[in-house]
Amino acid sequence: MKPTITFFPVGNGDMTLIKLGDKTTILADINLCSSTDQDGNQIFDATAALRENLETDAHDRPYVDAFLLTHPDQDHCRGLKQHFHLGPMSDYNFDPPEGKELKIVMREIWSSPMIFRRASKNHPLCEDARAFNTEARRRVKVFRECSTLSQGDRILIIGKDENGKTDDLGSILIKVDEVFSKINGTANDVSIRVLAPIPVQEVSEEEERLSKNYSSVILQYTFSVAGQDDACLFLSGGDAGVYIWEKLWDRKRAKTDDLKYDLLLTPHHCSWHALSHDSWSQSKNPAISQDARSALSQGGECAFVVSSSKPIQNDKNDPPCWGAKQEYLSILSSVEGQFFCTGERPNQEAPEPMVFKISAQGPQPPTKQSTSVGGAAVGAGSTREPLHHG
Ligand SMILES: [Zn+2]
Helix, strand or coil: CCCEEEECCCCCCCCEEEECCCCCEEEECEECCCCECCCCCECCCHHHHHHHCCEECCCCCEEECEEECCCCCHHHHECHHHHECCCCHHHCCCCCCCCCCCCEEECEEEECHHHHHHHHHHCCCCHHHHHHHHHHHHHHHHHHHHCCCCCCCEEEEECCCHHHCCCCCHHHEECCCCEEEEECCEEEEEEEEEEECCCCCCCHHHHHHHHHCCCCCEEEEEEEECCEEEEEEEEECCCCCHHHHHHHHHHHCCCHHHHCEEEEECHHHCCHHHCCCCCCCCCCCCCCCHHHHHHCCCEEEEEEEEECCCCCCCCCCCCCCHHHHHHHHHHHHCCCCEEEEHHHCCCCCCCCCEEEEEECCEEECCCHHHHHCCCCCCCCCCCCCCCCCC
């Protein structure tokens, strides 16, 4: 089957599922909200949609080969404790309470202690983030004790931490600017370049600024399909803010290929703050940071930009922000690209997962058919089928 990248309509939050040709799955962030709104109306059921798209192992346990948490905000890890198995695999509960489903196994997790550190300087971590952090620490401890890891204990640490705290992690440490292609221990037809977290800054004011901005893991995935080595470049940057993108442009202006994309997930749900230091709602003429814009402008021909957010209206809201969308449209106009919003497809009333199939020619945009087979969770009695048909 062809690799796919699926963006789920989870409001202002992220949940991206990458499925490779051999069905290896990478799940980046989750925002598993309730399937009903405040008034009790049925809305998109993200949990059901995610579960339908996961493979199960020989013991019927749903699993992902790798789970990445780009940063520990609630809209990126909501539902972790409730739906994912945490702790050693020997503690897995095969007999969940009535009405509950078997928990999802994370064969490997990708975590960035640096981002946890920067985030926790600013605000207390939510319960799901703390649970993820505890699980990451448990896995690192197993690695330190055994120096090999088996499925369910595996972990990759993204980006070196400060003061040599990660220096002994050898094979499980992926430093910034490195490229890796082993997922859950097996080489695959995707290679992944780590662009951020931006390494620790020697000037403490700069480190302070990085902590104040939204830090996130920023990755550039390169998919190889049918012998085509760079069939699709996918750039995803969590909620990284304007200062991060400026720093990234500083580092990459002479090596722009590292920022190239055929598909971009807009940072921070199409927030103005990825592109500007000014407030969208309060400034009269909010200015664009040209460096941040340049970092986010490396789209190839016919590139796609996706906003994982609520519908984008022409108003003062942020995120998602109308002004940011106009900026992405202007970036896309020079390459004849297209812009999509997860909250708007196929319509705002009943959004559905958005599936990009990747062929040797690049990512293929969601068609009416491919989004509708995902089975909207809206309306009782709707039948669901798996999103992917190989
Ligand atoms: Zn977010």
